[in-house]
Amino acid sequence: MNDLLKLVTVDQQKQLLALLINGPDFVSLSSAEGNVTYINQSGRRLLGIESIASTYKHNSAYVMPHEIERLQNGITTTLINEGRWIGQIELCHSTTGEPIPVHATTMLIYDERTNAAVGRATIARDLRQEQKALTQQQKLMTLISHSKDLMSLLTLEGKNEYINDSGKKLLGIEDQQDVEAIHISNFHTPDQIAFVENEVLPSVMKTGEWSGHFAIKHFKTGEIIPLENNCIRIDDPYTGKPTAIGAVMRDLRPEISARAAILEREEKFRTLITQAPVAIGLLEGEDLMIAASNTQMLQLWGKKEAIIGMPLLKAIPELKGQPFIELLGEVKKSHKNYYGNEVLAKLNRNGKQEDAYFNFVYAATGDDQIIVVATEVTLQVLNKRALVESEQRFKNLVLDAPIATALYRGKDLIIEIANPAMIGLWGKDSSVLGQSLITALPELEGQPFIPRLQEIFETGVTYHSEKEMAQLVVDGQLQRFWFNYTYKPLFDTKGDVYGILNMAVDVSSLVQMQQARDDFFSLASHELKTPLTTLKGYHQLLQEKLGFSDDSTEKKMLDKIGLQIDKLTQLIIEMLDVSHIQVGKMPYYASPFDLRKLTGSIVEDMQQIYPTHEIQFTSPRPIIITADQDKIAQVMTNLLDNAIKYSPQTTNVIVDIVSDDQYVTVTVRDFGIGIANENREKIFEQFYRVNHSNEKTYPGLGVGLYISSEIVKRAQGRIWVEPAEGGGSTFYVRLPLHINPF
Numbered sequence: 132m133n134d135l136l137k138l139v140t141v142d143q144q145k146q147l148l149a150l151l152i153n154g155p156d157f158v159s160l161s162s163a164e165g166n167v168t169y170i171n172q173s174g175r176r177l178l179g180i181e182s183i184a185s186t187y188k189h190n191s192a193y194v195m196p197h198e199i200e201r202l203q204n205g206i207t208t209t210l211i212n213e214g215r216w217i218g219q220i221e222l223c224h225s226t227t228g229e230p231i232p233v234h235a236t237t238m239l240i241y242d243e244r245t246n247a248a249v250g251r252a253t254i255a256r257d258l259r260q261e262q263k264a265l266t267q268q269q270k271l272m273t274l275i276s277h278s279k280d281l282m283s284l285l286t287l288e289g290k291n292e293y294i295n296d297s298g299k300k301l302l303g304i305e306d307q308q309d310v311e312a313i314h315i316s317n318f319h320t321p322d323q324i325a326f327v328e329n330e331v332l333p334s335v336m337k338t339g340e341w342s343g344h345f346a347i348k349h350f351k352t353g354e355i356i357p358l359e360n361n362c363i364r365i366d367d368p369y370t371g372k373p374t375a376i377g378a379v380m381r382d383l384r385p386e387i388s389a390r391a392a393i394l395e396r397e398e399k400f401r402t403l404i405t406q407a408p409v410a411i412g413l414l415e416g417e418d419l420m421i422a423a424s425n426t427q428m429l430q431l432w433g434k435k436e437a438i439i440g441m442p443l444l445k446a447i448p449e450l451k452g453q454p455f456i457e458l459l460g461e462v463k464k465s466h467k468n469y470y471g472n473e474v475l476a477k478l479n480r481n482g483k484q485e486d487a488y489f490n491f492v493y494a495a496t497g498d499d500q501i502i503v504v505a506t507e508v509t510l511q512v513l514n515k516r517a518l519v520e521s522e523q524r525f526k527n528l529v530l531d532a533p534i535a536t537a538l539y540r541g542k543d544l545i546i547e548i549a550n551p552a553m554i555g556l557w558g559k560d561s562s563v564l565g566q567s568l569i570t571a572l573p574e575l576e577g578q579p580f581i582p583r584l585q586e587i588f589e590t591g592v593t594y595h596s597e598k599e600m601a602q603l604v605v606d607g608q609l610q611r612f613w614f615n616y617t618y619k620p621l622f623d624t625k626g627d628v629y630g631i632l633n634m635a636v637d638v639s640s641l642v643q644m645q646q647a648r649d650d651f652f653s654l655a656s657h658e659l660k661t662p663l664t665t666l667k668g669y670h671q672l673l674q675e676k677l678g679f680s681d682d683s684t685e686k687k688m689l690d691k692i693g694l695q696i697d698k699l700t701q702l703i704i705e706m707l708d709v710s711h712i713q714v715g716k717m718p719y720y721a722s723p724f725d726l727r728k729l730t731g732s733i734v735e736d737m738q739q740i741y742p743t744h745e746i747q748f749t750s751p752r753p754i755i756i757t758a759d760q761d762k763i764a765q766v767m768t769n770l771l772d773n774a775i776k777y778s779p780q781t782t783n784v785i786v787d788i789v790s791d792d793q794y795v796t797v798t799v800r801d802f803g804i805g806i807a808n809e810n811r812e813k814i815f816e817q818f819y820r821v822n823h824s825n826e827k828t829y830p831g832l833g834v835g836l837y838i839s840s841e842i843v844k845r846a847q848g849r850i851w852v853e854p855a856e857g858g859g860s861t862f863y864v865r866l867p868l869h870i871n872p873f
């Protein structure tokens with residue numbers, strides 16, 4: 132500066148000083164030792180110093196603590212030796228202590244006369260803005276060099292100027308390789324170069340940019356790499372003239388392979404659909420185009436493969452007006468699956484209008500597609516309906532039936548159905564429906580019905596009962612009723628009992644009438660027996676008076692009277708027996724006796740009474756059985772009596788006895804009129820007599836065989852009849868040799 136000062140006038144010097152002092156840079160003056168004597172306004176503003184007075188400090192007070200050492204030694208030494216020091220140093224803000232990097236020039240000021248250093252002058256420039264710009268630039272460079280995309284600068288002559296790290300990697304250039312030395316033809320195929328020259332560069336130069344797909348060639352491997360390229364023209368900010376071309380290129384390979392993967396996935400998905408074992412289809416886009424459908428789905432729709440690729444409504448036009456299209460629209464909008472259960476679809480399948488039912492799901496995928504999975508359940512739905520209808524029909528049938536009917540479901544015997552006749556019979560109202568039988572009819576507790584019903588759930592066997600007494604609360608009173616009823620088990624498809632059908636007929640009045648009749652019979656036969664006994668007594672007296680040898684007409688008449696009295700007595704005994712049986716009071720006293728002997732004596736008696744017939748009887752040995760001898764005698768007499776009575780044209784009757792170690796069987800065979808097959812069971816019923824129309828009528832009440840069968844039952848035996856070969860009938864009475872105690 133000294134040299135400079137010498138060249139200018141004092142005035143000019145003053146002007147120069149004023150320029151320095153009032154300039155934008157920091158200017159300070161200090162003593163030769165470094166004690167600051169002056170800092171200009173810009174300098175004071177930079178350091179935050181308020182007045183000139185407070186500037187009088189040693190220069191070390193103005194630098195950051197870590198700079199003091201350098202200032203006092205290195206810089207001062209340079210200054211003393213060389214007269215000036217130029218460099219960077221960090222000043223310290225006087226109030227905030229903030230470091231202020233500056234570029235400083237310090238010079239020694241010499242006394243012109245003594246040439247001794249008298250002071251120092253410093254000019255410094257604030258570097259903060261520059262440093263900030265530099266940092267930003269560095270950051271930008273870091274960004275560029277670390278960018279995943281290829282970034283490059285090209286001179287207007289088409290030479291590479293800069294390629295970032297990703298770009299180098301992509302192109303196969305080594306880090307240390309000088310990109311400027313590689314011609315761009317190394318990175319392109321000839322036609323790409325032509326493309327660059329004819330299209331890209333003219334466009335960039337003209338419009339300032341170019342974007343599009345592009346390809347480069349790997350420097351080492353020659354692989355062609357597809358890219359997306361954005362080029363811009365870089366203009367000089369001052370002159371506005373183009374200086375370079377910048378390019379940002381993105382490797383398209385990951386994108387292409389991702390797209391290929393998606394395509395592959397879609398293809399796999401389609402294959403999955405076609406090969407799925409359920410009916411499955413894929414609808415795509417606004418018009419629900421059938422993108423895929425397997426054979427099952429086509430069959431379900433009743434359409435041919437040609438519909439694939441068609442919009443749904445075009446492929447299956449009959450869907451118009453049905454809810455499906457709207458549902459699909461909602462699924463697409465909401466992305467919520469829709470589940471259809473037994474939904475009716477009217478389809479035109481293979482040329483036929485059909486009502487079909489489906490279970491299905493509509494599931495929206497993320498790609499504007501809907502997957503449709505469906506199962507046809509038409510048969511099940513129709514079957515279910517038929518079942519419901521048949522159940523309803525059955526219910527109606529039961530409800531309308533004149534016979535009292537109820538259905539109990541489950542072991543709890545819940546009254547599911549009970550028709551008015553049954554409810555009336557119970558003496559209850561319709562509130563019993565849905566209740567368990569025991570809740571509805573608590574009076575059944577202790578009666579046999581509920582255990583019997585429960586047993587049927589185990590056995591599955593139908594139960595019939597006749598004239599069974601039940602006690603029911605009717606009109607608020609526990610009363611006795613008699614029923615004929617059936618418990619019929621109902622089976623489910625597995626063969627288990629799920630319910631019981633109960634049908635009942637109230638036979639109370641019949642039973643009561645029968646009882647009245649039986650009472651009457653019992654009374655009448657008793658009343659008849661007394662005068663008859665008296666008659667028999669007088670008859671015997673008269674016979675004795677006449678003497679046995681008399682064969683006068685009176686004697687013959689008396690014999691006839693005797694015979695009729697015996698017949699009458701027999702009839703009354705039979706009537707009494709029947710009435711005893713009815714009330715369960717038939718007297719029966721079992722004791723051991725010889726059946727052969729008994730049979731023999733009966734045969735003998737009968738032979739005497741009926742000399743018209745010949746009764747054959749052969750029995751090898753005594754047979755001891757335990758039974759009521761009189762009653763068994765009654766059976767034998769009845770059988771012989773019938774055998775003779777119903778053999779008016781023949782005379783032979785054969786009686787036989789066979790036995791093993793358990794049973795003895797007496798057979799009475801005649802050669803008479805025989806018994807028609809349909810009557811073989813019935814003749815053992817009370818009052819049953821075969822109707823012999825046109826022919827002779829045989830006397831009798833029709834109770835002999837009934838009484839016989841009741842007696843045989845009491846003896847734990849069996850009685851039956853079979854047609855005999857050569858005409859007539861054979862009656863069998865089978866009795867156990869030893870009876871089981873009850």
Ligand code: ADP
Pocket residue numbers: 769773774775777801803804805806814819820821822830831832833834835836837860
């Ligand atoms: P009945 O007093 O009428 O003989 P039974 O009970 O003894 O009553 O017999 C019932 C019916 O069975 C008879 O009316 C008769 O029609 C038929 N019956 C019984 N025994 C014979 C027989 N040995 N041969 C043909 N019919 C017979």
